Amino acid sequence: MRIRTFNEYQEAYKHSVEDPESFWAEIAQEFQWRKPWTKTLQWNFDEPNVKWFTGGKLNITENCLDRHLLTQGDQPAIIWEPNDPNEASITLTYRMLHDQVCRFANVLKRNGVVKGDRVCIYMPMVPELAIAVLACARIGAVHSVVFGGFSAQSIADRINDAQCKVVVTADGAYRGNKEIPLKSTVDDALIGCPSVRKVIVLTRTRTPVSMLKGRDIWWEQELKQVTADCPAEEMDAEDMLFILYTSGSTGKPKGVVHTCGGYMVYAAYTFQNVFQYEPGDIHFCTADIGWITGHSYIVYGPLACGATSIIFEGTPTYPDYGRFWDITDKHKVNILYTAPTAIRSLMGFGLDKVENHDLSSLRVLGSVGEPINEEAWHWYDDHIGKNRCPIVDTWWQTETGGILISPLASITKTKPTYATLPLPGIQPILVDENGKEIEGNGVSGNLCMKFPWPGILRTTYGDHERCRQTYFATYPGLYFTGDGCLRDEDGYYRITGRVDDVLNVSGHRIGTAEVENAINMHTGVVESAVVGYPHDIKGQGIYAYVITDQQPSDHDADLTKRDILATVTRVIGPIAKPDKIQFVTGLPKTRSGKIMRRILRKIAEGDTSNLGDTTTLLDPAVVDEIKEGAL
Ligand code: 6R9
Numbered sequence: 012m013r014i015r016t017f018n019e020y021q022e023a024y025k026h027s028v029e030d031p032e033s034f035w036a037e038i039a040q041e042f043q044w045r046k047p048w049t050k051t052l053q054w055n056f057d058e059p060n061v062k063w064f065t066g067g068k069l070n071i072t073e074n075c076l077d078r079h080l081l082t083q084g085d086q087p088a089i090i091w092e093p094n095d096p097n098e099a100s101i102t103l104t105y106r107m108l109h110d111q112v113c114r115f116a117n118v119l120k121r122n123g124v125v126k127g128d129r130v131c132i133y134m135p136m137v138p139e140l141a142i143a144v145l146a147c148a149r150i151g152a153v154h155s156v157v158f159g160g161f162s163a164q165s166i167a168d169r170i171n172d173a174q175c176k177v178v179v180t181a182d183g184a185y186r187g188n189k190e191i192p193l194k195s196t197v198d199d200a201l202i203g204c205p206s207v208r209k210v211i212v213l214t215r216t217r218t219p220v221s222m223l224k225g226r227d228i229w230w231e232q233e234l235k236q237v238t239a240d241c242p243a244e245e246m247d248a249e250d251m252l253f254i255l256y257t258s259g260s261t262g263k264p265k266g267v268v269h270t271c272g273g274y275m276v277y278a279a280y281t282f283q284n285v286f287q288y289e290p291g292d293i294h295f296c297t298a299d300i301g302w303i304t305g306h307s308y309i310v311y312g313p314l315a316c317g318a319t320s321i322i323f324e325g326t327p328t329y330p331d332y333g334r335f336w337d338i339t340d341k342h343k344v345n346i347l348y349t350a351p352t353a354i355r356s357l358m359g360f361g362l363d364k365v366e367n368h369d370l371s372s373l374r375v376l377g378s379v380g381e382p383i384n385e386e387a388w389h390w391y392d393d394h395i396g397k398n399r400c401p402i403v404d405t406w407w408q409t410e411t412g413g414i415l416i417s418p419l420a421s422i423t424k425t426k427p428t429y430a431t432l433p434l435p436g437i438q439p440i441l442v443d444e445n446g447k448e449i450e451g452n453g454v455s456g457n458l459c460m461k462f463p464w465p466g467i468l469r470t471t472y473g474d475h476e477r478c479r480q481t482y483f484a485t486y487p488g489l490y491f492t493g494d495g496c497l498r499d500e501d502g503y504y505r506i507t508g509r510v511d512d513v514l515n516v517s518g519h520r521i522g523t524a525e526v527e528n529a530i531n532m533h534t535g536v537v538e539s540a541v542v543g544y545p546h547d548i549k550g551q552g553i554y555a556y557v558i559t560d561q562q563p564s565d566h567d568a569d570l571t572k573r574d575i576l577a578t579v580t581r582v583i584g585p586i587a588k589p590d591k592i593q594f595v596t597g598l599p600k601t602r603s604g605k606i607m608r609r610i611l612r613k614i615a616e617g618d619t620s621n622l623g624d625t626t627t628l629l630d631p632a633v634v635d636e637i638k639e640g641a642l
Contacts, residue, residue, distance in 0.1 A: 168264070284419050293345050
C-alpha cells in the first residue's frame with residue numbers, strides 16, 4: 012500500500028479510478044481479517060447506501076494491537092506527555108497497551124456493556140482515553156468521544172441522541188494552569204440522561220467528586236476485578252465502530268457514523284502515505300482525541316501501522332510558548348501534525364523559544380483543520396522545518412474519516428496554501444450552484460466527491476434522512492463537502508472555506524445556528540444572528556448581532572454581554588463564545604423573513620462599502636443602524 016514516488020502516485024491514482032474495487036481490495040488484504048469479504052464495494056449516493064468489504068470479519072484492535080505483538084511488542088505504541096513538564100512522561104509499548112486495553116474491555120463487560128452498546132467518553136488527554144476508545148472497539152461497543160471542552164448540556168444532548176449506556180470520564184483535567192472539573196460536569200449532564208447506567212471515573216486531578224451509589228465507580232477499583240484476557244469480538248466490516256458529533260448548518264450537531272472495516276483501511280492507508288511513515292518514526296499529532304483528527308491520526312491510523320504516537324495532555328503555550336518545540340526535542344519527533352491556528356498563535360511570540368530547541372529530528376510537517384494562510388505556511392516551513400521538511404496541508408472532514416486531498420510528503424510538489432492533489436481513490440469535482448460540473452483548470456466552485464472511498468460516513472446516527480439531506484441531496488449523485496474550492500492551472504486544489512453556515516474557529520467547526528440557539532436562551536434576548544469574520548489567530552471569529560427586549564444602557568450592555576457569554580459557555584462550551592456582540596434593534600430580513608447574512612458578514616468584516624442589493628429587504632433602514640454600531 013506504500014507509494015514512494017510521484018510516478019507511483021500517478022499509477023495508484025489511475026488504478027483507483029479505473030478499478031476502485033481491485034485497488035482497495037489489494038490494500039485491504041494487508042490487514043488481518045478473520046474472514047475475507049465477499050463483495051468489495053456496493054454503493055449509491057441516492058439513499059445513500061455505501062458498503063465496503065461486505066461479509067468481511069475483523070476486529071480493529073487485533074489490527075492495531077495483537078498483530079504487532081510478535082514483531083514489535085516491545086516498541087512504544089504511545090508516549091504520553093503530561094500537561095506539566097515536571098511530571099514524568101509515560102511510554103506504553105504495544106504489549107502494555109494491549110494488556111491495558113484488554114483489562115479495561117473486561118471492565119466494560121463487567122458493567123454490562125455488550126456489542127452494539129454506545130459508550131460516551133469524556134476525558135482528558137491521558138493514555139486512558141485511548142485505552143477506553145480501544146477497549147470499546149475490542150468488545151464491539153460503539154464509542155462516542157465528547158471533547159473535554161463541551162458543556163454539560165452538550166454532553167447530555169450527545170448521550171441522549173446515541174442512548175449511551177455507560178460514560179467514561181475522569182475526576183478532572185489539567186489544561187495549562189487550569190484544573191477543569193470533568194466529573195461534576197458529567198453529573199450535571201446526567202440529570203437528563205436516563206439511558207446511562209454506569210459512570211466509570213478515572214483519577215487524574217484528585218478534585219473532590221461526588222460518587223453516586225450504584226451508578227458511579229472508580230476506574231482503578233474496577234481494574235482490580237479483571238484479568239488481561241479478553242478475546243476480541245468478531246465484527247462485520249460494516250458494523251458501527253464509532254459516532255462522532257459534528258456541527259452543521261442546523262442547530263443540532265449530527266452523530267457521524269464510521270464503520271470498522273473501511274475506516275480502518277482508510278485511516279491506515281492515508282497515515283502511511285501522506286506522512287510517508289517509516290518504521291520507528293515518532294508521530295506527534297497535537298489534536299485532541301475528541302475530534303476526528305485525534306481519532307484517525309493519534310489512535311487508529313498510527314496504531315494500525317505500528318507507529319509510535321504521542322498523546323499530549325496540555326496546551327501549546329504552557330508553561331511557555333515553546334512547549335511544542337520542547338516536546339519535539341525531548342521525544343525526537345519525526346512527524347509533527349498541527350493546526351494553522353496553533354502556528355499563528357506561536358508565530359506571534361517570536362523565535363527565542365524555537366531556537367533554543369533542537370528540531371533536527373523533524374522530517375515531515377502537517378497542517379489540518381482550516382485553510383493555512385501564506386504567512387503561517389512560510390513561518391512553519393522556515394522556522395520549524397528549516398526548509399527541509401515537506402509540509403502536508405491535509406484537507407478532510409469528520410465525515411470523510413481520513414485525509415482526502417493532500418500532498419504525499421516529499422513526493423508531491425507543494426505550493427503554499429494548497430492542499431494540492433486528491434489521494435488515490437478520491438474523485439473530487441467542482442460544481443456551480445445548480446450542480447453543473449465546472450470542468451478544466453483555473454476554476455472554482457463547490458467541492459463534491461463523485462465516488463465513495465472506504466472512510467466515507469455511512470449515516471448520521473438515528474437519522475439517515477438527515478445524512479441524505481445534508482450531504483447527498485444538494486447535488487444529486489454527489490457527496491457535498493460544504494467547502495468552496497479553487498482548482499488552479501496545475502490542477503492543484505485550494506480549499507477556500509465553508510460555503511454553508513458553518514464557522515471554523517481555531518480549527519473547530521461551529522454552526523452559526525447552534526450559537527444563535529444558545530444566545531437566544533438568555534432571558535433578555537429576542538433574536539440573534541451570528542456570522543464569522545476574519546480573525547488573525549483563530550482564522551474566524553464569531554460576531555453576534557443581538558436584539559434584546561429592552562435597549563440596554565452602556566453599563567447594562569456590558570453586563571448583558573457577560574451574561575450572554577456565560578449562557579453560550581453553559582449551553583455549548585467556551586469554544587463557541589462570540590468574540591464580538593453588537594446590540595441592534597433589527598436584523599436585515601427579506602420580505603419572507605430570511606436573515607440576509609451576506610450583509611451581516613460584510614459588516615462584520617468591516618467592509619461596508621459594497622453591500623450589494625438591499626432593495627429586497629423588509630426594512631432597509633436597519634442596515635444603516637447596524638453599520639453605524641459596527642464593532
Ligand atoms: C479534519 C477536520 C472539517 C472542515 C472542512 C474545511 C476545514 C479542514 C482543512 C480545511 C482548508 C485544510 N478544513 N482541513 N480547510 N484546508 N487543510 O478538521 O475535520 O472538524 O470535521 O472540519 O475543516 O472547511 O470542511 P472537521
